[in-house]
Structures are given as C-alpha cells and as structure tokens.
Amino acid sequence: MEKPVNNRAWFLVLPVLVLVAFSAVIPLMTVVNYSVQDTFGNNEFFWNGIGWFKEVLESDRVHAALGRQLLFSAIILAIEIPLGIFIALNMPRRGFWASLCLVLMALPLLIPWNVVGTIWQVFGRVDIGLLGHTLAAIGIDYNYVNDPVDAWATIIVMDVWHWTSLVALLCYAGLQSIPDAYYQAARIDQASRWGVFRFIELPKMSGVLLIAVLLRFMDSFMIYTEPFVVTGGGPGNATTFLSIDLVKMAIGQFDLGPAAAFSLIYFLVILLISWVFYTVMTAQREVP
Amino acid sequence: MARITLDNLAHSYNRHPKDESDFALKPMTLTWRDGGAYALLGSSGCGKTTLLNIISGLVRPSRGRVLFGDRDVTDLPTAVRDIAQVFQFPVVYDTMTVRQNLAFPLKNRGVPADEIARRVEGVARMIGMEETLDRRARGLTADAKQKISLGRGMVRHDVNAILFDEPLTVIDPHMKWELRTQLKALHREFGHTMIYVTHDQTEALTFADEVVVMSEGRVVQAGTPQSLFDKPEHTFVGYFIGSPGMNLLEAEVDGATARVAGATVPLAAPYRLKPGRVQIGVRPDAARLSGGTEGVPFRLERVEDVGHHRILRGRVGDQVFNLLQDEGVPIPEGASRVTLDPARIGVFVDDWRVEPLERAA
Amino acid sequence: MAAARDGRGWGPAIVMTIYLLFLLVPIYWLVNMSFKTNAEITGAVSLWPMNPTLDNYRVILTDPSWYMGYVNSLTYVVMNTVISLAVALPAAYAFSRYRFLGDRHLFFWLLTNRMAPPAVFALPFFQLYSAVGLFDTHVAVALAHCLFNVPLAVWILEGFMSGVPREIDETAYVDGYSFPRFFVRIFMPLIASGIGVAAFFCFMFSWVELLLSRTLTSVNAKPIAATMTRTVSASGLDWGVLAAAGVLTIVPGALVIWFVRNYIAKGFGLGRV
Numbered sequence: 075m076e077k078p079v080n081n082r083a084w085f086l087v088l089p090v091l092v093l094v095a096f097s098a099v100i101p102l103m104t105v106v107n108y109s110v111q112d113t114f115g116n117n118e119f120f121w122n123g124i125g126w127f128k129e130v131l132e133s134d135r136v137h138a139a140l141g142r143q144l145l146f147s148a149i150i151l152a153i154e155i156p157l158g159i160f161i162a163l164n165m166p167r168r169g170f171w172a173s174l175c176l177v178l179m180a181l182p183l184l185i186p187w188n189v190v191g192t193i194w195q196v197f198g199r200v201d202i203g204l205l206g207h208t209l210a211a212i213g214i215d216y217n218y219v220n221d222p223v224d225a226w227a228t229i230i231v232m233d234v235w236h237w238t239s240l241v242a243l244l245c246y247a248g249l250q251s252i253p254d255a256y257y258q259a260a261r262i263d264q265a266s267r268w269g270v271f272r273f274i275e276l277p278k279m280s281g282v283l284l285i286a287v288l289l290r291f292m293d294s295f296m297i298y299t300e301p302f303v304v305t306g307g308g309p310g311n312a313t314t315f316l317s318i319d320l321v322k323m324a325i326g327q328f329d330l331g332p333a334a335a336f337s338l339i340y341f342l343v344i345l346l347i348s349w350v351f352y353t354v355m356t357a358q359r360e361v362p
Numbered sequence: 363m364a365r366i367t368l369d370n371l372a373h374s375y376n377r378h379p380k381d382e383s384d385f386a387l388k389p390m391t392l393t394w395r396d397g398g399a400y401a402l403l404g405s406s407g408c409g410k411t412t413l414l415n416i417i418s419g420l421v422r423p424s425r426g427r428v429l430f431g432d433r434d435v436t437d438l439p440t441a442v443r444d445i446a447q448v449f450q451f452p453v454v455y456d457t458m459t460v461r462q463n464l465a466f467p468l469k470n471r472g473v474p475a476d477e478i479a480r481r482v483e484g485v486a487r488m489i490g491m492e493e494t495l496d497r498r499a500r501g502l503t504a505d506a507k508q509k510i511s512l513g514r515g516m517v518r519h520d521v522n523a524i525l526f527d528e529p530l531t532v533i534d535p536h537m538k539w540e541l542r543t544q545l546k547a548l549h550r551e552f553g554h555t556m557i558y559v560t561h562d563q564t565e566a567l568t569f570a571d572e573v574v575v576m577s578e579g580r581v582v583q584a585g586t587p588q589s590l591f592d593k594p595e596h597t598f599v600g601y602f603i604g605s606p607g608m609n610l611l612e613a614e615v616d617g618a619t620a621r622v623a624g625a626t627v628p629l630a631a632p633y634r635l636k637p638g639r640v641q642i643g644v645r646p647d648a649a650r651l652s653g654g655t656e657g658v659p660f661r662l663e664r665v666e667d668v669g670h671h672r673i674l675r676g677r678v679g680d681q682v683f684n685l686l687q688d689e690g691v692p693i694p695e696g697a698s699r700v701t702l703d704p705a706r707i708g709v710f711v712d713d714w715r716v717e718p719l720e721r722a723a
Numbered sequence: 724m725a726a727a728r729d730g731r732g733w734g735p736a737i738v739m740t741i742y743l744l745f746l747l748v749p750i751y752w753l754v755n756m757s758f759k760t761n762a763e764i765t766g767a768v769s770l771w772p773m774n775p776t777l778d779n780y781r782v783i784l785t786d787p788s789w790y791m792g793y794v795n796s797l798t799y800v801v802m803n804t805v806i807s808l809a810v811a812l813p814a815a816y817a818f819s820r821y822r823f824l825g826d827r828h829l830f831f832w833l834l835t836n837r838m839a840p841p842a843v844f845a846l847p848f849f850q851l852y853s854a855v856g857l858f859d860t861h862v863a864v865a866l867a868h869c870l871f872n873v874p875l876a877v878w879i880l881e882g883f884m885s886g887v888p889r890e891i892d893e894t895a896y897v898d899g900y901s902f903p904r905f906f907v908r909i910f911m912p913l914i915a916s917g918i919g920v921a922a923f924f925c926f927m928f929s930w931v932e933l934l935l936s937r938t939l940t941s942v943n944a945k946p947i948a949a950t951m952t953r954t955v956s957a958s959g960l961d962w963g964v965l966a967a968a969g970v971l972t973i974v975p976g977a978l979v980i981w982f983v984r985n986y987i988a989k990g991f992g993l994g995r996v
Contacts, residue, residue, distance in 0.1 A: 077822045086817035087829065089810040090873055097870045098836050160740055164735035166893045177984050178743050181750065184976025186948040188763030188933045189969045196756065197749045202962065204752050207768045235746065258420050259453040261440040263514060264470040273455040273466075296840040299933045317842035321934075324846045337843035 105216055108334035126335035136336060138311065139319040140343070146226075146315060147294045152232045154281070157234065158241025163275070165246055176246075179239040179357055191303025194232040198304075218305060222312035225305045232300060237290060244286045248279035284355045288348055295344050316340055364431035364522050366394040366555065368419060371414055371426035379424070385414050389425070394523070397553040399546070401570035403560060405602070409579040410559045414525050417557065418445045428613045430522050446515025447525040451532060452507035458565075460486075461495045464513050471518075485517045488548060505537045512541075516548065521598040523555035531564065542569055563603055575599050593704075597713045600643045606673060606684040608708075609649070613642045613657075615709055623679040625658040630704040631718030638712040646673070646686040646705035653694040657701035665693070752975065756966035764962045779967035789968065792947030795861065796930065797975065799944065802865035804925040807872040808918065815880035820889065835876040844870065845938045852939055861944045864936045868929045875928070876921045883917025884910075916986055923983050930976060933981070948974055 112122040130136050163178075166172040182190070198218050202204035209216040219226040252274065260270045298317035301307065307314035307322070312321070320340065324333035373387040382388065387409045394400060402410045415421040416428060419440035428434045435443055464482045473481075486492045489509040494502070499510060515524045526545075530538045536703050548570065560566050564575050565661050569589040574584040575598070582596035587603075594600035600608030612699060613620040618632040620642050627642070651674065653658070660683060662676040667689070674685040674693070680701070685700065687693075709716050757779050758772040767975055783789040818830055848867050849858070857863040891913070895905040911918065937949040951968050951976070 075534050077820060079823065080821040081823045083817035083821035083823040083826075086813035087823075090814040090833070090877065091829075093810050093869055094833065094836060094865070094873060095804070097848075097866055098839065099846075100852055101844050104850060161738070164738040164742075166735070166739070172983050175739060175743070177980050178746060180980045181973070181977060182746055184927055184930065184973070184980060185750075186931045186972050187949065188931060188948045189972050192951065192969050193749050193753050194967065196962070196966070197752050201757070202764050202768065204748065204768065204770075204850040235749065239746070253451065253453075255449040255451060257447065258415075258418075258440075258447070259511070259514075261420065262418065262445060262447050263467040264441040265466070266470065268467075269470065273457060277455075277457045293837045298840075298842055298844065317840055317934075320842045321845065322842075324842075325938075327960065330846070333846065337840075341839055341843055344840065345835055348838055 092176050105334045105337050108330045109338055112331050113191050119136055122331060126331040127339070130332055130339060131334075135311075135319065142312075142314065143295060143316045146230070146292055146297070150294050151235070151287065151290055153230070154238045154241050155287060157246050158180060158238050158286065159279070159283075161238065161242040162245035162249055162279075163271070165242070167250075171240055176243070179242060180237050181239075182352035184241055185236075188303050190232065190236050191300040194228060194235070194300075195304045198228050214258045220309050222309055225309060225313050227299050229304060232304065233294065233297070236300065237293070241286045241290065244282040245279050248282040249275060252278050280355075284352070287351055287355065291351060292344060295347070363435075365396045365405050365429075367427075367429040367522060368392045368413075368417075369427040369429060371416065371428065373409075373416060373421065373425070374461060383423035385424075386579055387416075387423070388578075390581050392574070392584065394555060394557065395572075397555055399549050399571045400555075400557045401560060402557060402576065403563060403566040403571045403573050403602070404576035405561055408576045410561075412528055413528055413576070414447070414557065414559050417523070418447050418525055420444045420447075428665045444457045444518070444520050444522050446518060446521045446523075447523060448508070448515055448527065452504060452511050452527045453467045453608050454502075454510050454673075456498075456500040459496050460491060460499055460501055460502075460510055461511050463499050464495075464517050467514055467518055481517050481519070485513045487512045488516060489544070504532045505534065505541065508533060509541070512545075515518060516552075520524065521554060523557060526558040528560055529558075530560075538565075546567065563605075567603075575602065577602075578718060579706045593715065594643070594708065595715045597641060597643065597710050599695050600708070604645060606646055606675075606686075608643045608645055609678075609683045610643045611678055611681055611683070611711070613640050615640055615642070620707075620709070622658050623681075625699075627658060627702055627707070628704050629707055629709070629718070631655045633709055635709070635711055635716060641710045641713075642702075642709040643710060644702045644706060646684045646690075647702040649683075649685050649700045650683060650703075651687075651694060651697040652699050652701050653697050654699065657699040659698060660700040662693075662697065748915070753966050753969050753973075756962060757970045761963050768980060776963075779963040780971075782964050783967055783971065789947075789950060792945060792950035793971065795940070795944050796936075796946040796948070796972075799861040799864040799868070799946070800926055800929045800985055802861055803868045803872060803929045804922050804993070806865055807869055807876045807925045808922060810869075811873055811876035811880055811904075811921065811961045812918075815877045815884055816910070818877065818881045819884035830877075831876055837871050837874040837878075839870065841871075841932065841934045845934055848935060849938050851958070858939065859943050859945075863939045864944060865929075867906070867935045867939055868932060870935075872925045872928055875924055879924060880914070880920045882915055883914045883920070887913050919983060919986055923979065923986075926979055927976070 075330050109126055110122055110124070112125070165175050171226050184194070197203045197205045198216075200210045200217065206216060215221075216224050218224045256274050256278075257270065260274060265273065295318055297315055298321065301315060302318055305313045307318045320333060320336055323336060365573060367582070368390060370389060370391055371387065372385055372389040374385045379385055380399055402413065404410050416423050418657045419428075419435070419438060423436065427434055429435065430443065445630070455466065458466065461482055464485055465478045468478045468481065475583060478634075482495075483492070486495050489512060491506065494506070499507065502510075512529070515521065519641075530541060533541060542565065548554075553584065558566070558569050571585055571586065572584060575582050575590065575596075577596070577598040582688070583590060583594065583599045585593075590599055590603050594603065594608060597608075597610055608670075611622045613622045613627075615621075615633050615635055616630070618629045620627045620629055622642065629642075650657075658678050660676055660678055662674060664675040666673040666675065670689055672687050672689055672691075674687060676683055676685075709718075755771060758775045758777070760774065760776055763769070763773060818826065844867070848863075852858045852863045852867075855902065857866075861970065887910070891909070892905065895909050933946070933948045936946045940946065940949065947968065951965060951972075
C-alpha cells in the first residue's frame with residue numbers, strides 16, 4: 075500500500091534531526107574545518123586547502139593501516155559469517171535448550187569492549203592465562219606481545235569469540251521464520267540436506283544476512299578498544315588498525331589537520347564499502 | 363500407484379497418552395481405493411491434517427500401520443513413499459525459476475535431463491504456466507505459486523497419491539473454482555489417487571467421489587456425497603453437510619412413532635432402541651409447514667431468500683428448526699406446525715444412527 | 724537433549740556444546756581469577772581457586788572510586804536509552820507512515836551515522852562538550868552515544884511499526900483520538916516488543932562503548948570500564964581486582980539478557996523477518 079504524502083511528518087522527525095545535528099553535524103564540521111587548516115599553536119589557523127588530504131592519501135603509514143584494516147575485516151567476515159550460519163543451523167529450535175543457548179550466546183555481546191580485551195589479554199598470557207599456558211605446555215611457542223602472527227591470531231580469535239553470536243542470532247531469527255511446510259515439501263521432493271539449505275534456508279536468511287554482513291563490516295572496520303587493550307597496536311605497528319592509528323595521530327600527537335583529513339577519508343571509505351555491499355547483496359536478491 | 367490402507371491407526375502428540383482425550387486421532391481402519399478422488403472433511407482441529415501427514419510420512423503414527431498396496435510403509439520416510447503433497451500455503455523455492463521448481467523433485471531422483479525437460483513442459487501445459495516457465499518464482503501471485511506446488515506433485519509419474527491440505531485457502535474465489543475444475547480434469551486424465559482435505563463442504567462435495575467426514579479425531583462416516591446427505595451415520599455429519607444442516611430434535615421413540623415436543627410423529631418403520639439420548643433428524647427440505655393440527659408445534663422467526671429457495675428459520679420448543687421451501691410455495695397464514703416426511707426421518711441414539719427393525723433383521 | 728529428539732541426531736548438540744565451551748571458558752577464566760589472591764594468580768595456573776577469597780570484590784564494593792564507576796556507567800546508559808527512544812519513536816512513526824520531502828535521504832543520512840567510527844568523533848566531541856560546559860557530565864556521554872544509538876533505534880522501530888496495519892491508526896482517529904493520545908495509549912502497546920528490542924540494543928551499545936565515554940569524562944562521570952584501564956596502568960598488575968571488576972561489568976548485561984531472553988530471537992530479526 076502506498077504511503078500518503080504528508081510534509082507535516084517533518085515535525086515528528088525534528089527531535090531526531092536536532093539531536094543528531096548536535097551530536098554529528100557540529101563535530102563533523104569541526105573535523106572539516108581542521109582538515110583544511112594548519113596551525114602553529116596559539117589558536118591561530120590558516121588555510122591549507124587540500125594539503126592534509128594529499129599528505130594522508132600519500133602517507134605510507136595510513137596505507138599500511140588501511141591494508142591491515144581491510145585484511146582484518148576480510149578475515150573476520152570470512153570466518154564469522156559462515157560460522158554464524160553453521161551455528162544457527164545447529165541451534166535447538168525451541169524449548170529450554172533454545173533459551174539457554176540464546177542467553178549464553180548473547181553474553182559476549184554485552185561485555186564492555188575493553189573487558190573483552192582484558193579477558194583475552196589475560197587468557198592468552200603464558201604465565202597466568204589458560205590458553206597461553208596450555209599452548210606452552212603442549213610445546214607451541216606462543217607470545218602475542220612479541221610475535222605479530224600470534225598477535226593477529228589472538229585478535230582474530232577474540233573477534234570471532236566476541237561477534238560470531240551476533241551473526242548466529244540474526245540467522246537464527248531468519249530460520250525461525252520459515253514455516254514447517256517448507257521443510258515438509260522438501261522432504262516430499264526428496265531434497266538433500268544441502269538442497270534444503272541452498273534453496274530454502276539460505277534464501278530465507280538473505281535479509282538478515284545482509285544486516286549481519288553490514289553490521290559486522292562496519293563494526294570491524296571501526297574496531298579500536300579490543301585490540302588496543304590486548305596489543306596496544308603492537309608488536310611494532312602489526313595490529314595498528316585505522317582507528318588506533320587515528321587516535322594516535324589525533325590525541326597522541328595532536329596532529330589535528332592530518333587527523334581530521336584522515337577521519338573524513340576513513341568515514342568515506344566505510345560509506346563506500348557499505349554501499350557496495352548493500353548494492354551487490356540486494357542486486358543478487360532482486361534479479362528478475 | 364497402490365491402494366492405501368490405514369490399519370488400526372491412532373495417533374497422539376503426547377508421548378505417554380493417558381486416556382482417549384490425549385489422542386489427536388482415535389483408532390481407525392480405513393481403505394483408500396487406488397485412483398479414487400477423496401475428500402477429507404471436518405472442522406478445524408478435527409485431525410484431518412494429522413491424518414494426511416501420517417499418510418505422507420511426515421508424522422509417524424503412535425499405533426497401527428500404514429500400508430501402500432500390501433507393503434507396510436509405517437516406518438518408511440516421506441522421500442521413499444512417493445507421495446506428492448500440496449500445502450495450505452504455497453511452498454515454492456523462491457530463488458529458482460518456475461521451470462527449476464517443477465524440475466526439482468525429478469532432479470533429486472536422478473531422472474535424465476531430456477526426460478525432465480519433457481515432463482516439465484507437459485506439467486506446465488497442464489497447469490497453464492507455459493508462458494511463465496522462465497520467470498523467477500519470487501513475486502508470482504499466490505495462485506500461480508500454488509499451481510507450481512501442484513505442478514511439483516504432478517510432474518512425478520510414480521506418485522502413489524497426491525494429498526491436498528486445504529490448498530485453496532489463499533486463492534481468490536473465482537480462481538478457486540477454476541483450479542478445482544482443473545484438479546478434477548487432471549484426476550480424470552491421469553487417475554492418481556487424490557486426497558483433498560478441506561473444511562468447506564462445497565469444495566468436498568464437488569471434488570470427491572467419496573467423502574470422509576471427521577470429527578474430534580474420529581472418522582464418523584465415509585461415503586458418496588449422496589449417502590452423506592441421505593443417510594448421515596452421525597449427527598455431526600447431518601449437521602455439517604447441507605445448508606442449512608439437518609434438524610435434530612430430542613425425541614422419545616416407541617415402535618414406529620416418536621414423540622417430539624408433546625406431538626406424535628409417525629416413523630416409516632418400528633425401532634427398538636438401546637437406552638441413551640434419542641434424537642430424530644430430518645433434512646430441512648423434508649419438512650412442510652402446515653396450518654392444521656397435524657405435526658409438531660413450530661414458531662416461525664425469520665424468512666431468508668436464497669435464490670430459488672427460501673429458508674424458514676424458527677424453533678420447535680426451544681430447539682432450532684429450519685425448513686427449505688421452493689420460492690413459489692406460499693407461507694400459510696398463522697402456520698404453527700410442521701409435518702415431517704416419515705421416509706426421510708433418521709433416528710439417532712447418542713449421536714449414532716440406528717437402523718429400524720425390519721432392515722436390521 | 725532436545726536436539727536429539729527433533730530427529731537431527733547428536734551432531735547439533737555436539738556442535739553447540741563445543742561452541743558454548745569456546746564462549747564460556749574465557750569468561751570462566753576471568754571469574755576464576757577474581758576469586759584468587761594475586762599471589763595465587765601469579766604463582767601457578769589452576770583451573771579453580773585453591774583458596775577462594777572475596778577480597779577482590781570487597782576492594783571494589785568499598786572504594787567509591789571503584790563503585791561510583793558502575794553508578795556513572797549505569798546513569799549515562801539509562802539516560803541514553805531514554806533519550807534515544809524518546810526521539811526515535813516519533814521519527815520512526817513518521818518514516819513508517821508517511822512520505823515527505825527528503826524522507827529517503829534523511830533516513831539514509833541517519834543510517835550513515837551508525838557507520839561513523841567513534842574514533843573520528845572523539846576529538847571534536849571533546850572540544851564541543853568542553854565548549855558548552857558539559858565535559859565530564861553524564862549527559863555528555865548520553866548525548867554522544869545517541870550518535871549511533873538513535874539511528875539504530877529509528878531503524879529497528881521503523882521495522883516493527885511497519886508491521887502494524889495502518890487501519891489501526893485510521894480507526895483510532897475516526898474514534899476521536901488525538902495523535903499524542905493515540906500514540907501513547909494504542910500504538911505504543913502494539914509495538915511493545917519492538918520498543919523492548921530497541922531499548923535492549925541501545926543499552927547494549929552504550930554499555931559496551933568505551934572510546935567516547937572515556938574521552939568525554941575525567942572524574943565525575945567516569946565509566947567503570949575506564950576506571951579499570953586506568954587503575955591497571957597505575958597500580959601495575961593487580962590482576963585479582965581487575966578480574967573482579969571485569970566480572971562485575973558482565974553482570975548487568977547478563978541480567979538484561981535474562982529478562983529479554985524470550986524476545987532475543989525475534990529481536991535479532993529486527994522486526995524484519
């Protein structure tokens with residue numbers, strides 16, 4: 075049914091507009107302002123044009139951080155999305171066990187992000203952590219503080235631990251909405267387990283899966299707190315992702331201009347990639 | 363194809379049923395002739411869908427056996443029973459085209475590609491969807507989707523039976539009529555056993571050669587539409603079939619007469635009854651208004667015009683009683699009694715029909 | 724187990740057991756540590772506390788600089804949830820019921836704010852809230868978190884509201900209800916589960932966020948999560964207290980999940996499945 079046109083609906087949107095303008099537009103303007111100016115201190119600014127943008131775009135440091143960021147997001151999407159679907163398919167459908175699984179699975183999602191970091195920082199330590207201790211005991215040389223590969227592995231396992239449940243719960247909600255008749259029809263049509271998944275479950279999950287991919291991409295691309303707590307971006311710069319680099323630049327070094335230009339480019343990259351995901355995934359669903 | 367026998371079948375969704383009320387299906391034995399067109403009729407929750415799912419193997423009965431021909435299939439899974447089933451809401455595979463949908467059951471059974479192509483074309487012609495074969499199934503109308511579901515059943519030549527679970531619920535009224543006519547045509551042409559579940563008596567009576575009426579988990583009668591109408595075995599059948607349903611009056615029966623609401627009603631034959639609740643039943647078109655002193659006292663409350671007939675609604679005592687009259691027949695002034703056609707009065711004890719003495723002997 | 728009964732065999736039960744173990748063991752390790760003394764923690768690795776002690780919890784619950792952190796966190800989280808819902812409800816109604824000038828662009832622009840990295844906003848927020856004198860207040864953090872919670876709340880609520888037939892609105896207006904009265908008395912009860920789900924997500928994202936809440940506070944409104952990081956760096960390695968503080972931050976989330984457990988499945992579909 076077509077919605078009626080009513081421009082007075084703007085009054086209903088007004089509070090959101092004012093609030094978001096205050097908490098997004100004004101800060102964003104500040105950022106834009108900094109990004110085109112330079113300063114020698116004393117609150118004296120002068121016009122710098124696109125100088126900072128050029129600097130950031132040509133900076134090896136930013137390129138490296140962006141590369142690490144893309145690799146990280148790609149890896150965790152490649153693990154969490156299939157694993158989340160797999161877990162959702164294996165969850166009990168109803169009853170006490172279903173409730174129990176839901177509650178336990180949602181638990182990591184509600185732990186403050188720095189505590190998530192702390193949990194894994196402790197868990198992975200060779201001296202006091204179960205994981206580090208066990209690995210050492212079976213003779214694996216594991217040290218996330220000094221070894222870049224171990225640091226990456228720890229952060230990826232941590233992210234999988236932290237967020238796979240979100241994907242699984244979204245998919246579970248999608249699966250719950252499939253009427254029994256679909257499964258019965260598939261049995262009558264002699265569909266294989268793979269056929270049921272490919273032609274019934276996957277299409278019915280595609281809507282929530284889109285949400286899952288977008289949320290996981292956006293949030294992994296912005297990740298800051300958890301790796302910061304575990305590795306502080308190290309060893310060296312091995313786990314310095316975009317947000318960590320940005321905060322270092324803005325607050326650590328107080329390079330306002332480059333940091334601002336960096337911020338805007340960062341934001342645009344997220345928007346662009348999200349848009350690509352959205353377009354590709356919806357286009358696939360809508361093909362006539 | 364084969365005859366389907368339900369041997370002493372019963373089902374409870376409760377794993378440890380205590381008494382009869384725990385059973386969704388009460389014990390029953392029933393045979394479905396090969397190639398018959400059956401309707402399974404009953405109100406919501408009477409167990410018809412459970413019965414259907416037991417035949418297709420989606421539900422395993424708690425007791426008894428299911429036989430296809432002489433083969434016991436009680437423990438065989440759905441896939442190997444070669445049953446087609448069409449559900450209440452259309453089930454199509456959204457991401458496939460119509461053609462892929464129709465080919466799916468054949469592909470899963472490893473039928474060669476050229477054979478699949480041939481049969482899909484054939485089925486598409488049957489259900490009138492040749493034009494849309496290469497469209498994506500998502501976004502088709504509900505009746506087109508339901509036709510696809512039907513087509514997926516028809517495309518297999520080996521089916522033992524095609525089961526329909528209220529398949530026309532979501533279909534527009536005029537499409538309902540057309541699809542039902544198509545189903546009948548398909549049945550005549552291919553002779554599959556068809557079992558059609560519905561709660562709509564018109565659907566059941568127009569589709570089926572034989573109607574199985576269920577009530578509260580029990581099969582109360584199986585027979586041709588005519589026999590259900592003329593000789594309902596159970597008050598439920600009498601009431602459920604026909605519009606309006608059979609009139610049922612509390613009565614005392616003594617030999618060949620019945621006493622109803624203080625009046626004497628002659629019966630066609632003498633009865634000897636077991637103790638119990640006695641009712642006589644008479645169809646609305648087997649009763650006449652009368653102005654005289656004959657018949658049972660009747661209070662007319664309302665007259666409804668339904669095309670060629672008029673329904674006269676009223677009461678005998680405090681029991682509802684309806685009459686059906688041709689339009690031309692006048693309603694006598696001050697009519698306060700109805701007379702009943704003795705040949706068409708049925709006698710029921712505790713809801714079950716009782717035969718008169720002569721015929722029983 | 725239920726899984727075995729629905730005819731899927733024991734496979735799913737085994738998969739779920741392994742997955743839940745994977746989720747719970749690191750948390751258990753934190754709980755385990757919180758009941759140990761520092762000497763025991765650094766001494767030897769043991770699967771459970773040999774000399775269980777409540778001292779770590781006693782430290783936190785008797786020291787205001789610790790327990791006020793919880794009060795601060797809960798204060799701004801609740802404020803944020805209330806503010807987010809209060810502004811998102813009318814807006815979501817507008818998006819679900821009407822077309823108006825620029826509606827699609829506005830909706831998309833709102834969603835882009837959900838994609839804004841907090842790191843981008845940390846510094847400008849700091850300057851903005853300092854300028855208006857809100858630095859180190861609960862309101863500042865609550866407002867800052869609106870940046871990502873309001874768009875999310877509008878999105879979730881719009882999904883649920885679109886599931887309510889428009890005839891209900893029209894009937895109410897015909898019956899003489901004014902808009903505010905209709906909205907509060909009739910419409911909100913209809914989307915109660917949607918409001919609950921939106922509140923859950925607002926609570927969740929505000930509770931777990933640290934970057935902005937730490938940047939915008941110093942003493943008076945400092946969140947518990949920030950208290951943890953600072954105390955650790957200052958006092959070196961008081962692992963027991965750190966673990967106890969961590970365990971206590973998990974408790975509010977666990978309580979919230981327990982209360983909404985029956986809506987989680989539906990909630991994660993965001994009203995759109």
